[in-house]
Amino acid sequence: MIFSSIQYLLFLPIVVFLYWRTKGSVRVALVVAASYFFYMSWLPVYGVFLLALSSITWWLGQGLAKAYKENRKGDAKMLLAAGLLLNLGCLCYYKYANFFILNAIQGANWLRGLFAASQPQPWDVPILNVILPLGISFFVFxxxxxxxxxxxxxxxxSSFMEFSAFASFFPSQIAGPIKRYQDFQEKLTTPEPWSAPLFFEACALIVQGMFKKIAIADPIGVLVFPPFQTMQLLSAADATIAAIGFVIQVYCDFSGYTDIGRGSALLLGIRLPENxxxxYLSVDLAEFWRRWHMSLSTxxxxxxxxxxxxxxGGTWFSSRNLLITMVACGFWHGASWHYLIFGGLHGIGxxxxxxxxxxxxxxxxxxSVLETTAGKGLGLLLTLLFIAATDTVFRSPDMPHAFNMFRSxxxxxxxxxxxxxLFKSGIIQFFSVYFSFWLVLELVSKYPEKLPWLRDTAQDMRLKFATPVRLASWTAAVILLFAAKPNEAIPFVYFQF
Incomplete structure (x- = not known):
């Protein structure tokens, strides 16, 4: 069940209706049941794994809290180590085991060939047949x-049912945002009350996310897929379009998922963190990471x-720590050298x-020169160029394909x-204009100091569009978006992580 599917749009209203008809522990149990139903719709065994891992983690957490309260530091360290070993061990096994085995065997074959008198028969690489649980990188973190x-x-x-809701919460289960349990528990037990503003805000987020995914990310993804998969030399224009296209695709795809997830959670009175x-308005790389995938960067x-x-510890040690952190961030995305290099490039940057x-x-x-509009514009341009270059490494299947893109x-x-x-689909262009109009209004309202000459006009227009009119507009937009999209829902990019 994908967020951008008809099945999800049928599933969500049922959950929301039942949620607001229940209270207390029954409501929490409903969240857990709905979340496991959503998660197990992909593969039932996923639910068994999640239940086992979350049960042991909760039990270790209870013991850890007791050891801390009784000042048994040695026991607390052992329980923490056991919990980290369990969770990170599961992540390494399911996500990285084949990567380590492959590189170890290839390294051994290289060493044997280096010191052997004649070229030896290379050892075969055993591949583990493991099924990567969806969202494991997120819920393990x-x-x-x-x-x-x-x-x-x-x-x-203290409540296992509340912890299960935190561990399996369907709006953020597959691709985040990465939640903090203190904040989530508070909002789970005391959700925002149901109101018309909450409903319309949630619907706006869901429709906005659907638009980003269906109208922008998916069509662009179809266009940029072939250039990144081929080893044939492309034209410079095609390579540039593919690189810029993926920058747009990954943002609209991932932020679209987050918008749908945040809107879905808000329909339950739970406000998830912004991601x-x-x-892409950042003027330097540090600002970019304060704005991009914020739950992961924090x-x-x-x-x-x-x-x-x-x-x-000074420049050297802080730089070392920064590089290690970003390499780990890159490796978190996937078991491949190009993800490690992607993280390393961002660390160096x-x-x-x-x-x-x-x-x-x-x-x-x-x-003072760089604080001018021209200076900030230059910083913005350089940052976007760096993002496009490193995203090319990120998107490519491996480094040879990435080098082919740069060579092109x-x-x-x-x-x-x-x-x-790029101009094949007329309906996509129509919706691009339609939602661009609304996006301008949102930006002007959120950042009035940036465009003061549009501020009053935008605010007047927002007031004139009464809530029922906006709701009807959003409903029509969703219907037309689903009519225009392919029959098969395309998975979100970050589902693979």
């Missing part, structure tokens, strides 16, 4: 956060970067960004073949 915070003295979730804040900061020492800011602190004239950028004499396909 939530479990690690849960245990680590209890070890620091935070109060655990994106206009990241998790990496709190549970990797700071435990390593953070910014303490953040180090350069930090060193550059140190230079600016010592040069007031240069700093030099093939300026070849003709462009992708441009006609």
């Amino acid at each position: 939530e479990f690690v956060h849960y245990l680590a915070d209890i070890y620091k003295g935070e109060k655990p979730i 994106f804040n206009l990241p 998790w990496m900061r709190d549970y990797v970067y700071i435990p390593l020492g953070g910014s303490r 953040l180090i350069v960004n930090r060193l550059w800011k140190d230079v600016l602190k010592k040069s007031a004239p240069l700093s 950028l030099l093939n300026v004499s070849a003709p462009c073949t992708m441009m006609p396909a």
Whole structure:
């Protein structure tokens, strides 16, 4: 069951109706039942795995809290280590085992060939037939956060049913946002009351996410798929269109998923954390990571970067910690060298960004120039170019394909073949104009100081569009979007992580 499917739009209203007809522990049990139904609709065995892992994690959390309260530091450390080993061990087995086996065997074959008198028969690589549980990278990180915070003295979730709701909550189960249990438990037990503004805000998020996914991300994804899969030399124009296209696709796909998830949770009175804040308007790489996948970047900061020492110890140690954190962030995305390289490039970029800011602190004239509109525009352009280049590494199946994309950028004499396909679908263009209009109104209302000449007009127009008119417009938009999309729902990009 995918968010952008008809099945989900039938499932969600039923859950919302039953949710507001129940109270207390029955309501929490309903959330758990609905979440497991949603999760097991992919594969029933997923639910068995999640139930087992969450049960053991909750039990370890209870013991950890008791050991902390009784000042048994040794026992607390052992329980924390057991919990981390269990959760990260499951993640490594399901997601990274074949990667480590493959590289170990390939390394052994290389060493044998290096020292052997004649070329030996290479060892075969055994492939483990494991099924990667959907969302494991996300809920394992939530479990690690849960245990680590209890070890620091935070109060655990005493009710197993409430912990199960945290562990399996369907609006965020597959691809985040990565929740913090303290915040989630509070909102689960005391949700926002049902009201018309809450309903319309939630519907707006869901329709916005549907539009991003169905009208933008999916069509662009179909266009950019072939260029990233081929080893043939592309034209510079086609390689550029594919790279920029994926930058747009991954944002609309992932933020669209988040919008639908946040809107779905809001229909239950639970407000999930924001995951994106206009990241492509960032003027430097550090700002980008404060705006992009915010739940992951803050998790990496709190549970990797700071435990390593953070910014303490001078430039060398803080740079080392930053690089390790970003390489881990890249590897979190997948078991492949190109994800490691993607993370390493962002680590190096953040180090350069930090060193550059140190230079600016010592040069007031240069700093003042970069604070101008032209200076910020240059920073925005350079940041987007870096994002497009590293996203090319991210999207490519492996590094040879990524190098082929970069090599194609030099093939300026070849003709462009992708441009006609960009304008093939008239209905997509119509909805792009339609929702762009609403997006401008939202941006102007949210950031009135940026476009003061449009502020009054935008606010007047928002007031004139009464709630029933907006609801009718959103409903019509969803119906037409589903009429225009392919029969088979396309999975979200981050489902593979």
